Each structure stands twice: as C-alpha cells, then as structure tokens.
Amino acid sequence: MFPDGEGPAADPAGSHFERRIRSFQPRRSRVTASQGDALRRLWSRWGLDIDGSRVLDLDELLGGRPVVLEIGFGMGEATAQMAAADLDTGILAVDVHTPGQGNLLGLAERAGLDNVRVANGDAIILLREMLAPESLDGLRVYFPDPWPKKRHHKRRLIQPEFLTLAASRLKPGAVLHCATDWEPYAEQMLEVLTEHPDFTNTVADGGYAPRPGFRPLTRFEGQGLDKGHVVHDLLFARTGKPSGSTG
Template identity: 85%
Template sequence: MEADPDPGAAATATATAGRRPPRARKFPEGPAPDPAGSHFERRIRSFQPRRSRVTPGQADALRRLWPLWGFDIDGQRTLDPAAMFEGRPVVLEIGFGMGEATAQMAAADPDTGILAVDVHTPGQGNLLGLAERAGLRNLRVANGDAIILLRAMLPPASLDGLRVFFPDPWPKKRHHKRRLIQPEFLSLAAGVLKPGALLHCATDWEPYAEQMLEVLTAHPDYANTLPDGGYAPRPAFRPLTRFEGQGMDKGHRVHDLLFCRVER
C-alpha cells in the first residue's frame, strides 16, 4: 500500500518475491480475499477492508447467489457491461456499505443496470440477499479494487454513470493522498464514461466536499450540472441512508455533487 498512488500507473505482471501466499476463500465459490493477487502493483489504496462477522443469512446468500450475481475484480478479463445487463444502461457504484440504498435504487429503476463494487464481505452478502428478496435482476456485485476494474476490465465509454457515495474521507492530512476523488481518478473514470454520463458524489465531510468540488470543477472532462456551479440538492433517486441520517443527527451537512462527462 505504500507504492505509487497513481491509479493509472502501469500494472506489473510478476509477483513480488517473498509475498505471503493468498488467504484461503472463506466461501469456496464466493468472493476472494485478494482477487487481483500479484497481477497488479501495490499502491496506496483509498479503501481499508473492514473485518466484521458474516451473519448466517449473509453467508447463505454468498454461497448461493455469488456464482450467479457476483464476480471478483481480478484484472484478467474485459467485461461487456451491456451484455451483462441485457442491454440496459449501466451505472457503476463504488462503495455500497451494507447495500440498502443500492437495492432501493435498483428497485426504483429496473431499466438501469447497477454494477456495485465493495470489499466488505458482510455487505456483499447483505446486498445479494436484498436483491433476491426484492426480485431484482438489474444488479451485479463486484469484489475488489474499483481502480483495477476501471483500468483493466471495462471498455472505453461503456458506462452511463458513476456513483461514489460517502467514500472514506481520510480526515488526517497525512492520509489525504488516500482519498478516492483525485484528478488521476477522474481522468481514469472519464475513459470509461460515455459523453453525457453523470458522475454523482456525496459526502458529509465538509473538507472532502470542498476538495471534490475543486478537483471536479478544474477537470476538463467534467462540467457541473448546476449552471452556477456549487453543490446540488440531494436528488430524489438517492435514498437517505441510515448512515446519512446518523450524521445529520450529529449536525453533519451532506453535500451532493452532480457533474456531467463532457466530450472534448
């Protein structure tokens, strides 16, 4: 995690000598602990995997549904998002937590495919269970590093939208380099977004919101959907999450940013 922070850096195909052997899968046909393995360089990551207990219901969903609706981000193949979602427009969501809001958005918009990425195993199982109970067919769950997905597994101009809701703010100054929304990430995402695609970010951490607004406004591949610039009101399609409600109870102000991928 201490190497090149540039998400566009070239991948290395050889394993590092002396690297620890990969951890065994807890669920034989489920998400892998380190799906990309040694295929890609070690770099500063914007996420920190959380270790928490998988409930029996989540474990059951992972065992039964992961082979149907889940996949590992291994960087070894190119996906066809349109085929994956039977011709639907596809939106990528990076970081879905326990998946409640993601499932609500998928149910409210069945004509849009949602490709949801996270590394939290309980959340993956929870989202799969929610999708099954709601009868959703427009949702797929990806396990691993979204940077590798963007860089190595998605064709150019294959996404109709990108959502990054409440990413880790990494509040300490020395950790700001770990924040996901950086110019390099935006350039990488621009390559897989179609012209006109919507990039939607939300955060309740004021300094991070300011940074997001600054880097998005300055980036030539994006334009604010608000004519006068600034933050957007929360759109109706983004549900109010439990996490968000807890933050608002503490006096946190939530900022939404809606930017459009422009064609240059």
C-alpha cells in the first residue's frame, strides 16, 4: 500500500460498482526500490486511479493530443517505445500490475515522455464511467490473458459486449488493434470482430493483419515466439454510429 497521493490504490473503485466476471487478476507483487520511487514521485502527476467517480477531460490530461487507450501494458517497455516514436499522440495506459506501473513511469521520466499517463484499475469501469463517447482515437489490446481453459473463456476480454462498449468510446474511423500469440483466442477475436456491426476489418481479404511497424516486439511476444507460437495482429476500424449506446 502507498500513502494517499503517493501511488496507486489497492482497489480504486471499491464496492461502488457491480461485481462481474473479471478479465484480469489484480497483481500487487513485489515492487523494486526504483519502481516504488517512481510511483511515489510521479503518481500524482502522471497516474490516476480508476474509481469511476468522474469523466476524464482527455484534452487537459494529455495536452490536447489525440489519445489512444492501451489496455494491459505489462512492464511498459513497448508502451514507452511507442510513446517516444509518436510524441504527438497521448497514450492512456491501463494495467493492474503495480511493478509494471512503476516501471512505465520510470521509463517515461527517463525518456522525457510527457505523453504517457498510467491508469490503475478496471479498464471496463474506465471505459464505461470515465471516458466520454467518441473520445478515443485508438484502442490497443496486446497479448491479453488468453484464459486457455474452456471454462474460463467467458473471462476473455474481447467479447461482443466489450466491443460494443469500446465502439461507443472510439471516434469514427478509430482503430482497435489487438495482438495475441494464442491461436484459439486469435480465432475468437477475428470471429467476434468480423461479426460486430460497429467494426470493419482494415485488411481487404478479411483476415489477420501483418504486424504494423509502430508496434514493437514485446516481452510476451518474444516468449511466445520462443515457444513456436504464431503472433496474429487484428486491426479493425470503428464504423459510423455505434449500434449500442452506453453514454
């Protein structure tokens, strides 16, 4: 635990919202000295807790830049690389892994990146309660938990209900970019995205996309490739008016 204002809260939304099936597992594992130092010094400036209490002013938060939401950034290396390569785009990066939050803040400080903000908590609450309709210029979901056991498939993030919520927060034409090295999950992603009325595949033949140059090879991707996994990228653009309204 960190003192108020000096780091992310253990359960920022508390019991204010319904308990649903979670697509993630909170992980407050061991924080190194450097990660803890970054959290204490930088959280009040570059971090925010997803408490569902307000709608964020993204222009104020990221200096008027177009904003891309990244859900699940691990230790933050790829996020920092993408932020450094595109300083005119703001990245709102969400995760529940405390060491990763501290690591990304430290990376951003060392590289002088003021276009990164780190959010702590449930991305669903962030999307539903704290982001205005059509406020995002992109959404990235790289290597989400595949929940490989059949009885856990309902925990996978990329489901029709999530896509409807995400579409309502994306601007028309904004791209949802997913990547996974788990073949069955890639097939599910392709199926539900192809069938969803609010998204259209940016690939002409309707299949997977080649890895775009702006997405760095991540640590998780390297681990998957070492195991012989095939990595699939999916890039789907939000169509006109979302079919479902959530705000």
